[in-house]
Amino acid sequence: MRDAFQGELDHLRNGLVEMTQLVGFAMARATNALLEADLALAESVISHDKAIDQRRDELEEKACDLLVRQQPVVATDLRTVITSLQMTADIERMGDLALHVAKVARMRYPASAVPPEMVALLMEMGHLAQRIVTKAGSVVASRDVSAALELEASDDEMDHLHARMFRTLMSPDWPHGIQTAVDLSQLARFYERYADHAVSVARRVVYLVTGEWPVSTSD
Amino acid sequence: MRDAFQGELDHLRNGLVEMTQLVGFAMARATNALLEADLALAESVISHDKAIDQRRDELEEKACDLLVRQQPVVATDLRTVITSLQMTADIERMGDLALHVAKVARMRYPASAVPPEMVALLMEMGHLAQRIVTKAGSVVASRDVSAALELEASDDEMDHLHARMFRTLMSPDWPHGIQTAVDLSQLARFYERYADHAVSVARRVVYLVTGEWPVSTSD
Numbered sequence: 001m002r003d004a005f006q007g008e009l010d011h012l013r014n015g016l017v018e019m020t021q022l023v024g025f026a027m028a029r030a031t032n033a034l035l036e037a038d039l040a041l042a043e044s045v046i047s048h049d050k051a052i053d054q055r056r057d058e059l060e061e062k063a064c065d066l067l068v069r070q071q072p073v074v075a076t077d078l079r080t081v082i083t084s085l086q087m088t089a090d091i092e093r094m095g096d097l098a099l100h101v102a103k104v105a106r107m108r109y110p111a112s113a114v115p116p117e118m119v120a121l122l123m124e125m126g127h128l129a130q131r132i133v134t135k136a137g138s139v140v141a142s143r144d145v146s147a148a149l150e151l152e153a154s155d156d157e158m159d160h161l162h163a164r165m166f167r168t169l170m171s172p173d174w175p176h177g178i179q180t181a182v183d184l185s186q187l188a189r190f191y192e193r194y195a196d197h198a199v200s201v202a203r204r205v206v207y208l209v210t211g212e213w214p215v216s217t218s219d
Numbered sequence: 220m221r222d223a224f225q226g227e228l229d230h231l232r233n234g235l236v237e238m239t240q241l242v243g244f245a246m247a248r249a250t251n252a253l254l255e256a257d258l259a260l261a262e263s264v265i266s267h268d269k270a271i272d273q274r275r276d277e278l279e280e281k282a283c284d285l286l287v288r289q290q291p292v293v294a295t296d297l298r299t300v301i302t303s304l305q306m307t308a309d310i311e312r313m314g315d316l317a318l319h320v321a322k323v324a325r326m327r328y329p330a331s332a333v334p335p336e337m338v339a340l341l342m343e344m345g346h347l348a349q350r351i352v353t354k355a356g357s358v359v360a361s362r363d364v365s366a367a368l369e370l371e372a373s374d375d376e377m378d379h380l381h382a383r384m385f386r387t388l389m390s391p392d393w394p395h396g397i398q399t400a401v402d403l404s405q406l407a408r409f410y411e412r413y414a415d416h417a418v419s420v421a422r423r424v425v426y427l428v429t430g431e432w433p434v435s436t437s438d
Contacts, residue, residue, distance in 0.1 A: 064297065067286070068294050068297055071290055082286075085304070169397060178389055182388070182404045185401045185404060185405065186408070
């Protein structure tokens with residue numbers, strides 16, 4: 001009985017890792033669609049978001065089903081299932097943020113939302129998002145607390161890129177007008193929130209393993 | 220035993236209703252701080268957010284504790300507890316969005332982030348946010364499915380205000396420069412997300428009562 005329960009918890013965990021891969025892939029493709037003004041790719045990211053939502057529904061269903069059927073008597077088992085549900089919500093939200101990036105690409109097509117001299121910064125945000133989501137996936141798989149804590153540093157890095165974007169587009173000699181500035185400020189926020197949710201996933205892993213919430217290094 | 224469980228579920232529900240009041244109050248005060256460039260009020264909203272987070276932690280604790288101690292054998296009871304946990308997360312996030320509004324007010328102080336001719340629109344968003352969060356609180360208390368479904372209409376109204384804000388600040392004769400445009404675009408998004416989370420709470424109530432997810436009228 002207990003073994004069966006552990007087996008199902010492992011299944012749940014694998015499902016979460018897979019979901020991080022899906023939303024990582026979605027953000028990678030959304031970033032490409034954005035930087036290359038690739039409408040077909042943007043449309044593909046947008047339509048694929050439903051599959052991520054569906055995966056979330058399946059995992060939620062599975063977790064609830066597990067609680068009803070197996071009636072965990074050990075508090076930590078219960079906590080694992082509840083935390084998985086919360087991680088599912090975080091990861092699904094990361095998928096939404098990739099979707100938002102793709103929608104900006106689609107809205108500005110055939111133009112690009114990103115002026116040439118801002119491409120490098122956006123690309124940096126995109127690459128950092130990939131590193132962060134990959135790390136979050138490994139943390140879910142390995143339950144490695146020190147790797148989880150490292151994620152906060154990567155998140156600080158994203159906050160710096162976000163701040164740099166804002167400084168650039170609010171500088172008095174910004175040449176690209178309001179629409180581009182607003183687009184870029186929204187995009188920067190999408191990447192920043194994406195990283196925040198990945199950190200939230202990692203923090204939940206720390207809580208699962210140690211029973212304590214990690215002290216946040218940033219606010 | 221079953222009565223005790225129902226009593227604790229009622230407690231949980233009351234806690235959720237209280238949380239909607241807290242985040243409603245936070246957004247009302249944040250909106251005032253923003254429109255009146257009131258630094259003390261903004262600081263008060265910002266420092267009060269911790270109390271909302273703490274209320275969330277208490278409710279989460281209570282819900283988990285309930286699952287461990289009472290071991291619900293009826294699937295709907297379990298579903299009620301899980302859904303309460305999810306609503307707690309939504310409502311806490313609404314508090315964060317009020318906090319973000321207050322932070323914009325603080326950042327631009329002693330100036331106002333909102334130019335005079337945009338005050339009316341922002342005020343409209345603030346009032347609508349109040350109507351929406353109040354309605355969400357009643358829906359949690361009453362489990363009234365038709366009231367829950369009405370919330371989607373209010374959310375559509377918020378989307379329209381959001382779109383109107385964007386049209387205004389992207390019009391070629393926008394006179395206030397980039398910083399104000401970016402501030403307003405972010406603010407509009409905070410109100411819009413606030414409403415989205417309130418709708419999410421209402422949709423979860425519908426699911427609890429009917430066992431079906433309501434068909435969304437918007438995307």
